Amino acid sequence: MKEPAGRSLKWQLIRRLLVLQSLILLLVLGILFIKGDLFAFRSTDRTIEALQHAIQRDATGQLQLRDTPELTSLRAAEPGLWFIIRDIKGLQISEGPVPAIFTRISETLFGIGQARFGSTVDGLAMDRPEARMRTVYTPAGEMQVMTGTESRAPPAIVALGLLLVFLKVGLPIMIVIALGILLATPLVVRGAVAGIAKAEKQAALIDIGQRGVRLETAGTPPEIASLIRAVNEALRRLDDGYERHQRFLADAAHELRTPIAILGTRVAALPHTPERVQLVADVARLTTLTEQLLDIERLQRDKVEFRPVSLLTLARRVVSDMAPLAFPAGYELDLTHSGPDIPVQGDEAALERAVTSLIQNAIDHGGGRGTIGVRISPGLVEISDEGPGIPPEERERIFEPFYRLRPRSRGTGLGLHLVRQIVELHGGRITADAGSTGGARLTIDLRTDTSLAAVAKAV
Numbered sequence: 001m002k003e004p005a006g007r008s009l010k011w012q013l014i015r016r017l018l019v020l021q022s023l024i025l026l027l028v029l030g031i032l033f034i035k036g037d038l039f040a041f042r043s044t045d046r047t048i049e050a051l052q053h054a055i056q057r058d059a060t061g062q063l064q065l066r067d068t069p070e071l072t073s074l075r076a077a078e079p080g081l082w083f084i085i086r087d088i089k090g091l092q093i094s095e096g097p098v099p100a101i102f103t104r105i106s107e108t109l110f111g112i113g114q115a116r117f118g119s120t121v122d123g124l125a126m127d128r129p130e131a132r133m134r135t136v137y138t139p140a141g142e143m144q145v146m147t148g149t150e151s152r153a154p155p156a157i158v159a160l161g162l163l164l165v166f167l168k169v170g171l172p173i174m175i176v177i178a179l180g181i182l183l184a185t186p187l188v189v190r191g192a193v194a195g196i197a198k199a200e201k202q203a204a205l206i207d208i209g210q211r212g213v214r215l216e217t218a219g220t221p222p223e224i225a226s227l228i229r230a231v232n233e234a235l236r237r238l239d240d241g242y243e244r245h246q247r248f249l250a251d252a253a254h255e256l257r258t259p260i261a262i263l264g265t266r267v268a269a270l271p272h273t274p275e276r277v278q279l280v281a282d283v284a285r286l287t288t289l290t291e292q293l294l295d296i297e298r299l300q301r302d303k304v305e306f307r308p309v310s311l312l313t314l315a316r317r318v319v320s321d322m323a324p325l326a327f328p329a330g331y332e333l334d335l336t337h338s339g340p341d342i343p344v345q346g347d348e349a350a351l352e353r354a355v356t357s358l359i360q361n362a363i364d365h366g367g368g369r370g371t372i373g374v375r376i377s378p379g380l381v382e383i384s385d386e387g388p389g390i391p392p393e394e395r396e397r398i399f400e401p402f403y404r405l406r407p408r409s410r411g412t413g414l415g416l417h418l419v420r421q422i423v424e425l426h427g428g429r430i431t432a433d434a435g436s437t438g439g440a441r442l443t444i445d446l447r448t449d450t451s452l453a454a455v456a457k458a459v
Contacts, residue, residue, distance in 0.1 A: 014185045021177050044132035048145045050074050051083055052136045055093075055143055063093040063140065083147035086110060087140070099148070102131050106146045109133065195219030199228055212239060250297035253290045260286050277328040281363065284325055285415070288357050292418040295350035296425070306426070308343035311446075312376045314352050319374055322359045330368045331385075333359075337376040344379055344446045346426045351446075354419045358383040358442050361415055365405070366439060373435070379447030384435035395432040416442075 050070040058064050063085060065071060075081055082096030084106045092106070102117070109115065114134040131148040199215040206213050214232045217225040264283045270276045319335045326333050355374075362372045362385040370386030390398060390405065397403050401417040416430075423430045428446040435441035 013188075014181055017181050017185065018178055021181070022174055025173055025177070044147055045134075047074060047078075047081075047083070047147050048132065048134050048136065051085060051145050051147070052138055052143070055085055055138045055140050057140045061091075063087065063091050065093065065095075081147075083145060085146075086144045088142055099131070102146055102148070105131075106133065106144065110144050111135070112144075195221070196224055203231075206235070246297060249293050253293035253297070256286075256290050257294075260290060277325075281325050281329065281360075285360055285364075288353055288360060289414060289418065291353050292350075292357065292415075292422065295347070295353060296418060296421050298350075306345040306347060309346045309348045309351060310341055310343050311351075311379075311381055312337050312341045314348065315355060315374050315376050315381065318352055318355045318359065322356065322363075326359070326363055326372060329363050331363060331366060332371045333374065334371050335374045335376070339378045341376075342378040344426075345448075346446065350422050351426070354422045354444065355381055355383070357415045357419050358444075361442070362387075362440070370437070370439070379445065381444040381446075382441055383443075384437065384441040385439040386435075386437045387439045389434055389438055390432050390440045398432060399430065419444075 050068070051065070054065045054068045054071040056064055056066055080096065082094070082098045084092060084094040084098055084103065086092040086106055088110070090110075094103075105117070112133065112135065114132075117131045117133070131146055133144065133146040135142060135144050137143075195216070195218060199217075199220065202213065202215050214235060215228045217228050220228060260283065264280075264287065267276065267279045267283055270279070315335055315337075319333050323333055358381075359372060359374070362383055365387055366372060366385030367387035373382070373384040375382040375384070394405055398405055399416050399420045401414060403417075420430050423444055423446070426446055427448065428444060431443050431445070433441050433443070
């Protein structure tokens with residue numbers, strides 16, 4: 001099952017920064033709100049409004065206060081409540097411990113819209129009481145109200161004030177922060193992971209045929225550089241293990257050459273029987289596998305200089321060599337060619353053994369009858385048989401090491417894998433499909449731009 005992809009680092013940073021900065025902003029706003037710097041929990045304005053709604057005149061025109069719910073609540077909540085209310089004629093009503101200084105002020109400053117008398121001047125604390133004076137309009141006429149009592153705002157007003165503070169202050173700041181993060185974070189992340197992107201491109205180029213490649217740590221953050229160093233160390237261990245594996249195969253192939261040659265000599269001396277025919281085929285297969293292992297080791301380790309190779313000449317030689325194995329096994333060999341004989345660049349011995357292995361594979365799996373066709377065209381070698389063929393879903397897997405289409409069949413499952421390695425070392429590819437007669441067809445494609453140009457010129 002495919003594992004889900006991890007989340008983008010950029011969006012993880014954006015989300016976390018937004019959450020963190022939003023929490024910090026809300027915390028700061030909350031502290032300022034609680035301190036009253038953004039919202040007045042207690043205010044003389046609310047006291048004045050409660051008095052404004054309660055003032056009235058009696059039958060004689062004197063000022064009096066109605067016991068409104070707001071005024072009753074204010075008196076109960078503020079034991080030190082004081083105020084002075086005057087009308088334009090100088091009639092007044094007062095209550096509570098009014099400071100003497102404000103009694104004189106209220107008598108002399110009538111007509112002023114509003115004024116605030118504070119205990120600080122330019123931020124310096126003064127030993128004076130505070131008061132607020134404001135002219136209001138009531139059903140009893142124009143009144144001047146002075147008070148120094150601050151009343152607490154009701155919960156609904158506090159909630160509304162909190163919402164307004166958030167909408168007017170918090171939300172705009174959060175929007176600006178979000179836009180800044182959305183614009184800046186991708187740039188920061190891109191710069192921070194530039195080294196990672198370079199390492200990613202280098203990692204994409206790592207191939208079994210290009211060992212020794214290491215990822216660069218230059219320009220990567222220290223936290224990522226340690227991971228890259230660990231990956232490089234893992235690549236080194238893989239290279240070492242692969243080298244040991246290759247040396248083992250090469251050494252084993254060298255050691256097997258002599259015993260297989262001796263075995264072939266002894267089998268050749270046996271009487272001509274069906275068992276001898278089978279043994280000869282088995283020895284030929286072992287010989288080809290051994291030589292292919294040595295070919296691969298030689299092509300990978302040494303810089304072999306490729307030379308022009310005639311595929312038609314090579315195929316004629318292989319067909320001639322394989323005829324003594326094919327005829328007793330019930331097959332006929334048919335070599336055909338089309339187009340000009342354009343040489344390909346390669347190692348002739350390795351390519352010859354690759355074609356030999358394909359014909360041996362056709363002998364083993366072609367059903368023991370019919371014709372094994374060898375068709376040569378510019379840059380192409382096709383080997384076909386009239387056997388049961390290869391199911392479409394298995395046509396790629398047959399080139400895997402030790403894979404056998406039929407588990408009980410003869411062979412090691414290495415032959416086609418080694419053929420593919422040899423072909424790929426020549427820059428070509430090998431494919432499997434159905435032949436014209438319904439059997440299997442394996443095609444070695446060694447065409448290059450140069451060879452195609454040569455074909456066009458020859459035609």
